[in-house]
Amino acid sequence: MMNYSTHTSAIRPAAWWQFVQCQWLNLLRMPAYSLPTLLFPVMFYAFFGLVMIRGQAHYLLATFATFGIMGAALFSFGVGIATERAQGWFTLLRATPAPLAGVVAGKWFGAALFAAIIVVMMEVLAAVFGGVRMQPGQWFGLVGVLVAGTLPFCLLGLGLGLLMSPNAAPAVINILYLPLGFLSGLWIPVAQLPEWMQSLAEWLPPYHLARLALHVAGVKPADVFVHVLVLAGFSLAFSLLVIVGWRRVRQSP
Amino acid sequence: MNSSVIARLSGIGYRYGSHQALEGVDVSLKAGEVTALLGPNGAGKSTLIHLLLGLLPVQTGSIELFGGSPQARSARERVGAMLQISGVQDNLTVLELIRLFASLYPRPAVPEQLIDEAGLHGLEQRRFARLSGGQKQRLLFALSLVGNPDLLILDEPTTGLDPAARQRLWRVIERHRASGASILLCTHYLEEAARLADQVVVLHRGRKLIAGSPDDIRSHVPSSLIRVRSSMTVEAIRSLAAVGRADRLEDHIRVMSGKPTATLKEWLAADPDLVVVEVTGADLETAFMTLIEKDDDTIAEAA
Numbered sequence: 156m157m158n159y160s161t162h163t164s165a166i167r168p169a170a171w172w173q174f175v176q177c178q179w180l181n182l183l184r185m186p187a188y189s190l191p192t193l194l195f196p197v198m199f200y201a202f203f204g205l206v207m208i209r210g211q212a213h214y215l216l217a218t219f220a221t222f223g224i225m226g227a228a229l230f231s232f233g234v235g236i237a238t239e240r241a242q243g244w245f246t247l248l249r250a251t252p253a254p255l256a257g258v259v260a261g262k263w264f265g266a267a268l269f270a271a272i273i274v275v276m277m278e279v280l281a282a283v284f285g286g287v288r289m290q291p292g293q294w295f296g297l298v299g300v301l302v303a304g305t306l307p308f309c310l311l312g313l314g315l316g317l318l319m320s321p322n323a324a325p326a327v328i329n330i331l332y333l334p335l336g337f338l339s340g341l342w343i344p345v346a347q348l349p350e351w352m353q354s355l356a357e358w359l360p361p362y363h364l365a366r367l368a369l370h371v372a373g374v375k376p377a378d379v380f381v382h383v384l385v386l387a388g389f390s391l392a393f394s395l396l397v398i399v400g401w402r403r404v405r406q407s408p
Numbered sequence: 409m410n411s412s413v414i415a416r417l418s419g420i421g422y423r424y425g426s427h428q429a430l431e432g433v434d435v436s437l438k439a440g441e442v443t444a445l446l447g448p449n450g451a452g453k454s455t456l457i458h459l460l461l462g463l464l465p466v467q468t469g470s471i472e473l474f475g476g477s478p479q480a481r482s483a484r485e486r487v488g489a490m491l492q493i494s495g496v497q498d499n500l501t502v503l504e505l506i507r508l509f510a511s512l513y514p515r516p517a518v519p520e521q522l523i524d525e526a527g528l529h530g531l532e533q534r535r536f537a538r539l540s541g542g543q544k545q546r547l548l549f550a551l552s553l554v555g556n557p558d559l560l561i562l563d564e565p566t567t568g569l570d571p572a573a574r575q576r577l578w579r580v581i582e583r584h585r586a587s588g589a590s591i592l593l594c595t596h597y598l599e600e601a602a603r604l605a606d607q608v609v610v611l612h613r614g615r616k617l618i619a620g621s622p623d624d625i626r627s628h629v630p631s632s633l634i635r636v637r638s639s640m641t642v643e644a645i646r647s648l649a650a651v652g653r654a655d656r657l658e659d660h661i662r663v664m665s666g667k668p669t670a671t672l673k674e675w676l677a678a679d680p681d682l683v684v685v686e687v688t689g690a691d692l693e694t695a696f697m698t699l700i701e702k703d704d705d706t707i708a709e710a711a
Contacts, residue, residue, distance in 0.1 A: 172511075173507065180500060185498075239495075244494075246494070247551075249461075250462075251484060251509065251555075252481050405464070
């Protein structure tokens, strides 16, 4: 029998940390994911928020940042899980004592890191080129609320990733991502959308996260409790999707 | 449970929709033994492995692994698995993956020692995506050993390996068996099973066809194996006395015969240039093929 390593205790924290670290490394080393996820929303903000639409840099910082973190969460989970399932990585992990919560947490930390980078990059652009001025707490608060706000989108991505093939996942997520962003008023302020679109926006999760972001950034006060409650409701609904997907995976690994 | 039996699968049945993948299968795995799980494609081998690993829920029958459920964390901490369709995250290096897996087990192997054992020296910093097919197989094998498992499940571990790497893997399996681990080896290489297995279980069409030592399996085929060089066609050879089956291989013809003396006498009369290479008992591969064909014939007759 092989020699045993001396680091035999506290395997859970070690495993959790390893999953977080490996998830970050894997995403950072994957230019096909990291470059579009980081640059696409930031370029959108630079183009629309700073160049095309004048005088709205502060408002659009909050909404385009919401758009950016939504992409990081949906693609990291949706495409990531669907691909890993097809590769057999997911099945291999299930055959080990890996804490499934650790696997998901590792993925969430990966998405959260990307979300934080996206928001910070936009904040730098907003401050330098858009003349946006906020209190230190608001700069950090915007990052915090949007990183926390990845939760419902991570759950939606996880559910889709468990249910779809790796070929279908990117297409379906793109079909969801872009219309969700537009209809929730993330590209153009909601007030400038036709009335029926404004009513529709209230039924979409990015709209409610954007309201919270606008509130934290000091652009537009919002009823925080209501928006948090709606996002919690969406998270619960997407959790049901995750349960359905998980049951399907368990029947046929 | 018998103290040396570490896993017991009793009356296992599994159905994917309308397809019955397994039916009434009983298998026991003992400490310090290699069990070879053989069967043609679609026989139910991978389903059995997935059930034993707790990746599929038990539909019919029962599975006891280390005295408990295969889904228990305590059981998974004692099992290492190399699955047929296995990938890892492409952008992680060999060392990162080994460290990640080592963090999952209470008594992990020393990564450096594992790297030596799997022949991955010099590849520690290489990402999985940049490894060759054989190197990937060796890494997946190393990952199955990370937890110092008491049960090692290997689903076609030597596919794509060069002969030297295959020999190295065999030696590692033998070392683990000698240290008391149980190994479940699923393979299409019959010489691998013949060399390593203490017990052979043959699955066919979801049922257990036969189980026993390699010698037991061979003894179920009373025929002799004749290897010859001859200019006769395979069709003509099949019409000779007592010939069960005949196949033309690269440089010789392989024939199964129930009465080798009568076969060779008749053959010499028909082909004076016949060169007999050897006459032996049936090898495991021949016995396996014969048993499968016989079972197919029985099922066809019944239908």
